Every structure is written in C-alpha cells, then in structure tokens.
Amino acid sequence: MTTSKTMRAAVLKNYNGLLTVEERDIPTPRSGELLIKIAASPINPSDVMFTYGMYGIRKPLPAIPGFEASGVVVAVGAGVDPGRLGQRVACFAGTDDGSWAEYMRVPATNTFPVADHVSDEQASMMLVNPLTARALVDMVEGQHAFVQTAAASALGKMIQRLASERGLATINIVRRGEAVAELRALGAEHVLNSHDANFEETFRDLAKSLNARLCFDAVAGELTGRLLHLMPRGSRMIVYGGLSMQPVTIGLDDLIFRHKQVEGFWLSTWMPTLSPAHLQSIWQEEQTHIGGTFKTDVRARYPIDQIAEALAEYSAHMSGGKVLITP
Numbered sequence: 001m002t003t004s005k006t007m008r009a010a011v012l013k014n015y016n017g018l019l020t021v022e023e024r025d026i027p028t029p030r031s032g033e034l035l036i037k038i039a040a041s042p043i044n045p046s047d048v049m050f051t052y053g054m055y056g057i058r059k060p061l062p063a064i065p066g067f068e069a070s071g072v073v074v075a076v077g078a079g080v081d082p083g084r085l086g087q088r089v090a091c092f093a094g095t096d097d098g099s100w101a102e103y104m105r106v107p108a109t110n111t112f113p114v115a116d117h118v119s120d121e122q123a124s125m126m127l128v129n130p131l132t133a134r135a136l137v138d139m140v141e142g143q144h145a146f147v148q149t150a151a152a153s154a155l156g157k158m159i160q161r162l163a164s165e166r167g168l169a170t171i172n173i174v175r176r177g178e179a180v181a182e183l184r185a186l187g188a189e190h191v192l193n194s195h196d197a198n199f200e201e202t203f204r205d206l207a208k209s210l211n212a213r214l215c216f217d218a219v220a221g222e223l224t225g226r227l228l229h230l231m232p233r234g235s236r237m238i239v240y241g242g243l244s245m246q247p248v249t250i251g252l253d254d255l256i257f258r259h260k261q262v263e264g265f266w267l268s269t270w271m272p273t274l275s276p277a278h279l280q281s282i283w284q285e286e287q288t289h290i291g292g293t294f295k296t297d298v299r300a301r302y303p304i305d306q307i308a309e310a311l312a313e314y315s316a317h318m319s320g321g322k323v324l325i326t327p
C-alpha cells in the first residue's frame with residue numbers, strides 16, 4: 001500500500017462527456033468492501049454513454065467513471081477476509097466512484113479472483129463483454145441460426161466464436177469493408193456490410209434460407225426496424241446496445257401483423273438472476289478460455305493524465321481494439 005493519501009483520477013463534473021484529471025483522496029474501504037489498486041480499465045461504450053448521462057446508471061456528480069477493471073487488493077474493510085490482501089482481481093465498480101483512477105473501493109461481491117495465467121490487461125475486460133456474450137448466446141437455445149449487428153465489436157467477435165463452438169450459424173452485420181475481412185478471418189461464413197447496395201435483398205434471402213428468427217442488436221436507430229422488417233415472420237429482436245445513440249423505430253405492421261417482437265437485454269439485470277456459485281463457475285470457465293473465445297485485442301494504453309486523448313482515440317475507431325486506462 002502506498003504511503004500517499006491521494007491519487008490521480010479522471011473526474012466527470014457534468015453529463016457532457018468532458019473529464020478533468022484531479023488529485024483525490026484514496027478511499028477507505030467500508031464494511032464488506034475492498035480497496036483495489038487499479039492495473040487496467042477499458043473504455044467501453046457503456047462508459048462513454050455514462051459520461052453523456054445516456055446510460056442506465058447515473059451517479060451523483062462529480063464522479064469517477066469506469067465500470068470494470070483489474071488490479072490488486074491493497075486494503076480490506078471490516079468483515080472481509082484479510083487473506084485477500086495481495087490477491088489479483090477483476091472487478092465491477094460499485095455504486096460510487098469508478099475505475100478510471102489509481103484506486104477504487106468496491107464491494108467484495110463485485111470482485112473475481114484472477115488466475116496466474118491471465119494478464120492484468122485481459123482480466124480488466126473479462127466481466128462486461130464475456131458475461132454478456134455468454135448470456136446472449138445461451139438465449140439462442142432451440143434455434144440453429146441468429147443475426148448480430150456491430151459484429152466486429154469486441155463483444156461481437158466473442159459472440160461469433162461462441163456460436164462457432166456451439167455449431168450455430170450466424171449472420172454478422174458490420175458497417176465497414178475491413179470489418180467483413182476481420183470477421184471472415186475468425187471463421188464467420190456470413191458477413192454483410194449494411195452499407196452495400198444489395199444489402200437488404202441479400203440479408204432477407206439469407207435470413208429466410210437459414211430460418212434466422214433471432215437478432216442481437218447493439219446499434220438501435222433505424223437499423224433495428226429495418227432488419228426486423230426483413231427477417232422472417234415471428235422474428236425476435238433483442239436490443240442490447242445503442243451505438244447509433246438514436247431511438248429504435250419499428251414498423252407497426254411487423255409488430256401487429258407479422259408477430260415480430262422487440263425486447264432489451266442488460267447485464268446488470270441479468271446477473272442478479274444467477275446464484276453467486278453459478279456466476280463464479282462461469283468466471284472459472286471463462287478464465288480457461290481467455291486465450292481464445294474471450295480474448296480482447298488491445299490497441300493502446302494511456303495513463304489517467306491522458307484520459308481526453310484516450311477517449312478521442314477510442315471514439316475514432318472503436319473496432320480497432322480496446323483502449324485501456326493504465327494508471
């Protein structure tokens with residue numbers, strides 16, 4: 001543990017996407033909590049949405065953003081096993097300050113021990129996306145094909161790998177030519193660029209021939225309704241992200257006369273449906289597949305002091321690999 005009483009932290013003062021770097025007191029863990037010295041914390045779309053006040057969680061401001069991280073336990077609160085001191089963990093932020101800082105205080109229940117073979121960087125990205133990939137692909141049960149949008153995202157690639165392992169056919173939708181090649185390199189057979197001239201016809205025919213009646217959509221906006229309209233009668237759209245930052249529009253005909261359905265998915269409401277033992281067993285399994293199914297590419301690392309540059313680099317090319325904050 002450091003002898004310093006303060007730490008560097010990225011601080012959000014208004015929900016306008018702008019962060020300042022400040023010296024803050026290192027928090028003291030309360031009962032049932034741990035203090036984590038942060039090793040790495042990714043910039044995820046949910047973090048960006050949070051900084052604009054567009055996410056499902058709002059915190060009193062000023063607040064430190066960052067929803068997931070890896071690090072080492074450096075202090076424990078009352079009721080927490082002191083044997084956890086020095087343990088490497090992956091963790092979710094709690095209800096107060098997040099992980100874009102040198103230290104974060106979290107409930108012990110938000111932490112997952114990291115195996116020796118897993119790097120700090122990979123551990124920092126092993127909760128939000130891998131758990132979501134698992135949850136979504138489990139919903140495909142009983143069908144042999146599905147559609148996904150934003151397929152070249154870190155999560156989309158995990159979904160593609162999991163689907164291949166389970167023998168499921170996927171129709172992957174991306175918005176750039178380079179992303180088509182990236183998905184093909186992962187073994188994806190069907191990859192469509194939504195900006196291609198013949199996209200709608202190709203998509204409609206493929207969804208029909210594979211009988212793909214389930215779509216996981218991370219884009220929202222007009223794409224959601226456009227795809228649902230082109231999918232077979234009775235299709236189901238699960239919207240789990242809002243990358244377009246636009247509301248979903250759906251044709252009434254599709255909802256009423258073609259028996260199509262739209263619903264949402266959020267990890268934060270799915271996780272409490274699992275028992276702690278089940279969650280830990282998924283965690284152990286994830287760690288054994290960290291080099292393959294759940295691997296995330298990293299393209300840049302920034303110290304806290306360069307948070308503005310880190311956010312700009314991430315937003316300029318999101319599929320290019322994650323940008324990590326490494327305090």
Ligand SMILES: NC(=O)c1ccc[n+]([C@@H]2O[C@H](COP(=O)([O-])OP(=O)(O)OC[C@H]3O[C@@H](n4cnc5c(N)ncnc54)[C@H](OP(=O)(O)O)[C@@H]3O)[C@@H](O)[C@H]2O)c1
Nearest residue numbers: 045132152153154155218240241243244265266267318319
């Ligand atoms: N609901 C949940 O519980 C939950 C949990 C985890 C993740 N998610 C969501 O999953 C999605 C992927 O997350 P991630 O961390 O894997 O993302 P990521 O690796 O940062 O990649 C983002 C991807 O989205 C694409 N994209 C951005 N804006 C787009 C737009 N307007 N139209 C089409 N594509 C667009 C990017 O393509 P370019 O490279 O072309 O920019 C990139 O491929 C996000 O929406 C995130 O919020 C939801």
